[in-house]
Structures are given as structure tokens and as C-alpha cells.
Amino acid sequence: xxxxxxALVNLDHPGHYISWGWFQMSYGNFAVVVxxxxxxxxxxxxxxxxxxxxxxx
Amino acid sequence: xxxxxxxxxxxxxxxxxxxxxxxxxxxxxIALLVVxxxxxxxxxxxGSPDEKQxxxxxWSSADPVDFAATAYSELxxxxxxxxxxxxxxxxxxxxxxxxxxxxxxxxxxVHIPIxxxxxxxxxxxxxxxxxxxxxxxxxxxxxASETQRGAWLDEYAKASLSFSHGHLTAAPLSLSNPxxxxxxxxxxxxxxxxxxxxxxxxxxLYTTDYTNVLLFIADGGWFATLADHxxxxxxxxxMMNETGSYPGQAWLWLxxxxxxxxxxxxxxxxxxxxxxIMMxxxxxxILVPYIPGLRSIPRRTKLYRVIWRDHxxxxx
Numbered sequence: 012x013x014x015x016x017x018a019l020v021n022l023d024h025p026g027h028y029i030s031w032g033w034f035q036m037s038y039g040n041f042a043v044v045v046x047x048x049x050x051x052x053x054x055x056x057x058x059x060x061x062x063x064x065x066x067x068x
Numbered sequence: 069x070x071x072x073x074x075x076x077x078x079x080x081x082x083x084x085x086x087x088x089x090x091x092x093x094x095x096x097x098i099a100l101l102v103v104x105x106x107x108x109x110x111x112x113x114x115g116s117p118d119e120k121q122x123x124x125x126x127w128s129s130a131d132p133v134d135f136a137a138t139a140y141s142e143l144x145x146x147x148x149x150x151x152x153x154x155x156x157x158x159x160x161x162x163x164x165x166x167x168x169x170x171x172x173x174x175x176x177x178v179h180i181p182i183x184x185x186x187x188x189x190x191x192x193x194x195x196x197x198x199x200x201x202x203x204x205x206x207x208x209x210x211x212a213s214e215t216q217r218g219a220w221l222d223e224y225a226k227a228s229l230s231f232s233h234g235h236l237t238a239a240p241l242s243l244s245n246p247x248x249x250x251x252x253x254x255x256x257x258x259x260x261x262x263x264x265x266x267x268x269x270x271x272x273l274y275t276t277d278y279t280n281v282l283l284f285i286a287d288g289g290w291f292a293t294l295a296d297h298x299x300x301x302x303x304x305x306x307m308m309n310e311t312g313s314y315p316g317q318a319w320l321w322l323x324x325x326x327x328x329x330x331x332x333x334x335x336x337x338x339x340x341x342x343x344x345i346m347m348x349x350x351x352x353x354i355l356v357p358y359i360p361g362l363r364s365i366p367r368r369t370k371l372y373r374v375i376w377r378d379h380x381x382x383x384x
Contacts, residue, residue: 037309040309
């Protein structure tokens with residue numbers, strides 16, 4: 012049962028890290044930060060739902 | 069009578085334009101549904117960290133000499149906890165806040181009193197049944213003067229520690245010295261798993277209070293090695309990391325950032341200083357509407373014109 016419900020992508024192995032001088036960040040955290048920034052930018056420029064319908068009418 | 073001048077950051081003109089209905093409950097319900105589906109979907113695809121808890125038994129089995137050295141430091145009163153100060157004891161003043169010399173932990177006081185020798189060594193050993201040699205060693209230690217105890221501890225510190233065939237030995241050591249029996253018994257107790265249950269339960273059958281176990285494990289070197297391998301140490305931005313390859317608490321980047329730069333990276337007050345800075349910045353964030361200049365940033369950057377571009381273009 013646990014095999015069926017187990018994660019499809021296994022992340023339970025040693026992490027990898029971006030290192031730049033004293034700065035360090037895991038690839039996992041980096042992916043989340045990129046996703047957050049991308050979501051923010053999309054939210055800025057994406058049209059409001061229903062606006063096209065409003066314009067046509 | 070003078071009229072107050074209009075301040076675009078604080079004052080709002082009355083809206084006289086067109087109005088339209090807006091269903092905020094509908095939007096909230098949709099957002100909740102989307103987030104719930106995303107959470108369930110991501111959990112199904114990526115799972116979650118399942119790191120097994122660290123125990124004293126694991127520690128004493130993986131590195132018995134480090135364990136014995138830590139038990140010795142608790143008995144001798146030279147461990148990290150023994151010299152920590154509040155909230156465990158009065159051994160030091162602890163960290164002070166910035167340039168104020170306010171010792172915050174000391175101000176709160178000792179409210180989790182811990183005598184390391186008694187809590188981590190003597191009390192657990194006293195629970196072992198059918199151990200006449202250990203009983204004699206405990207009794208010898210208890211009845212000895214501070215000077216005598218110090219001489220025994222010095223002798224043990226100079227002895228060479230080794231571990232083979234499941235037994236810890238310190239040599240050379242005089243026969244009357246009870247420290248070897250105490251530390252060897254503690255090590256054997258730990259390796260059997262009995263020390264976890266004795267120190268963890270604190271006399272009760274069920275407990276969620278693992279303070280003593282955690283403090284004891286943290287005093288050793290083995291635990292820090294585990295944290296180092298998982299990139300969880302303070303100087304590894306560990307506060308924002310998770311075990312394995314999972315994303316962690318990325319939002320704590322600013323908190324852990326302070327630990328990486330001078331003077332905090334070399335300061336003995338880094339914990340309380342980082343906390344103080346974050347409290348100051350949090351207060352600034354809460355008070356943004358009252359801080360001139362800062363509160364004008366949204367108005368001056370005009371980002372809202374991008375979001376409501378149709379309105380400002382006169383299309384709506």
C-alpha cells in the first residue's frame with residue numbers, strides 16, 4: 012500500500028546546493044523561490060478572469 | 069479656520085465613479101480549492117521528509133567514545149549546558165542584546181533548572197536494577213568530597229578511552245576511581261535503549277517533553293556531524309533548509325542571513341542580535357502605513373497601474 016501511495020518523485024536523498032561565496036541555497040529552495048517570483052509576475056500581467064467576456068459584451 | 073492639506077499616502081478622495089459588484093466569497097472559495105488541489109497533488113508527487121528521530125541509543129552505538137566523553141563532561145560540569153546559563157542554570161549571564169547589555173534570557177530567569185551531572189548521569193543510573201558494582205560506584209561518588217571528585221575526574225580525563233567488544237574502558241585508572249564504572253554503565257545503558265526511555269519519560273509513562281534528551285544529545289559532537297551532513301548548521305543557512313532534497317523554509321532567508329555576515333558570524337551574541345534585528349524589521353513592516361517615505365513606495369512605483377492597466381487606459 013505504501014508503494015502505491017508513495018511519492019512519485021523521491022526527494023529523500025542528499026541535497027544539492029548553490030554556493031556563491033558565503034551565500035548558499037538548496038536547489039529545492041531555489042525552485043520554490045523561482046516559482047513564487049514567476050507566480051507574482053504572472054499575477055501582475057495576466058488578465059483578470061472574465062474580462063474578455065466583459066469586453067465582448 | 070485652516071483646512072488640513074491633502075496627503076496622498078493617508079487621505080482618500082471619495083469615489084464618485086461607476087461601481088460594480090464583486091463576489092469576494094466566490095474568489096476565496098476558488099482560491100481555497102486551487103490551493104487544496106495543489107497541496108494534495110504536490111504531496112502525491114513529491115511526498116514529504118521522513119527523517120527518523122535521533123536517539124541516544126543511535127548516538128552511543130554510532131560513536132560510543134563521543135557519547136562517553138559527553139557523559140564525562142556532564143559529570144565534570146564542563147559541558148555546553150553546564151556553562152549555558154538561563155534558563156537552565158546561573159553558570160553565565162548568557163547573550164546580551166546589541167549594545168544594550170540587556171541579558172534577555174537572564175532577565176526571564178532559570179525556569180528549566182538542570183544539574184547536568186544529576187540529570188544526565190547520576191539520576192538515570194540510579195534507576196538501573198540489579199547492579200551492585202554500579203550502586204557501590206554511585207554511593208562512592210555521592211559520599212566523596214568535591215576535591216576527591218575533582219581528582220577522580222582529572223585522572224579519568226588523562227586516561228585513554230577506548231571501545232571494543234561492547235565495552236568502554238579507560239586506562240590507566242586507579243581501582244578506587246568510580247568514574248569509569250559510572251561512564252561505562254551509562255554507555256551500556258544508552259546502547260541498550262534504556263537511557264532514552266528513562267531520560268525521555270521523566271518518571272511518567274507517556275510524555276512529549278524531550279528537553280533533557282535533546283539537550284544531552286546536543287552537547288555531544290555526533291549530533292552536529294549529522295546536522296552538518298544535512299546542511300542544517302547555522303553557518304550553512306541551515307534555518308531555511310530541510311532534510312534531503314526537499315525545499316525548506318525559504319521565507320527564513322533573512323533571519324538566517326544575519327548569521328552569515330560579520331559581526332554576527334563571529335559574535336557570541338548572534339542568536340539574540342539576529343532576533344533583535346528581526347523584531348525591529350517586523351515592527352517596521354507592521355508600521356509601514358505610518359512611516360513617511362516607506363509608505364509612499366507603492367504610490368511612487370506605480371505598480372498598481374500595471375495591475376489595473378485597463379482602468380488607467382480608459383478601457384473599463
